[in-house]
Amino acid sequence: MLRFGLIIGSTRPRRFAQIPADWLLAAAADRTDFTLDVLDLREADLPFLDESFPPAMLGGAFANPKANAWRARLNHYDGFIATVAEYNHGPTAALKNAFDSAFLEWRRKPVAFVGYGTTGAARAIAQLRSIALGLEMAPVRSEVTIGLEPFIAVQNNEKMLCDYGYLNRACTALFDDLVWWASALKAARKKLRVVA
Template identity: 65%
Template structure:
């Protein structure tokens, strides 16, 4: 079974993020190929990046204990999903900071995104894909976009994400593709010589 971390990408009080988190955990429970652990950035309580020497020059080690604990935790997983709130057409500061707070642990692993907002977080997700490539990750093509109608439906009309069949299908596609990449890259990481 693959170990996948679900990173909760926003931390503000009353965040919407908890809705997709709950729904993704429910989706993962119905599968036999994925163990999904929730990594809440509220609990990680990371400092804003404050290393005096970039981790890239120190073998990926961090001096701040909370960043060090975070990057070790990240290292336990075969792949990642992040919930993506879109703040001013970009990802949240806390999610970007969480990506900066590990280095080698992300390398050659897949990440998928579940966005929400007016256009389903699509603009923030596009930026995250570029960031993920720089971290030597494999960002998935497949994504879940909870756009205006379902976003407002859940927020203001007591609807649930399960009321939208196309979202359930997107969730399945995301898990299926994440599993494919996670399996493939796990083999590659153990079998192939690493190139810089």
């Protein structure tokens, strides 16, 4: 069975990110093809850019023990989903830093994005797709964008994300794409290890 990590990409005290994270976990509970574990950036408490050299120059190693603990956790997963807030047309610094706080552990693994806010975090997701490619990840095409109307309605406790059929369908498509890519890339990674 595949194993995916759900990165909660905001560390704000009153973050909305917990709502889509809980919704994704509930939807994933019905799946038999993967498990979904939470990777909360609050708990990871990653340092910001305190390494003397880029990890590419050190074979992916980090000096900071928190970064190494983060790397060790990531190594167990076949793919990732990140909840994405948009701050000033980009992703949160905490989420970008989480991607920068590992190197080899991301390679040749798929990633999917669930954005929320006035534009569904579309601009932040676009940037994260480019970042993922730089890390040799495979960003999947399907994404969930929780735009202004559901964002406000859910925030005001008038509705829940599961009340929106199109969001549920987008979630299913995201899961299906992530499973396909994770299966293909896992098999390819195994083959490369045998050949190498």
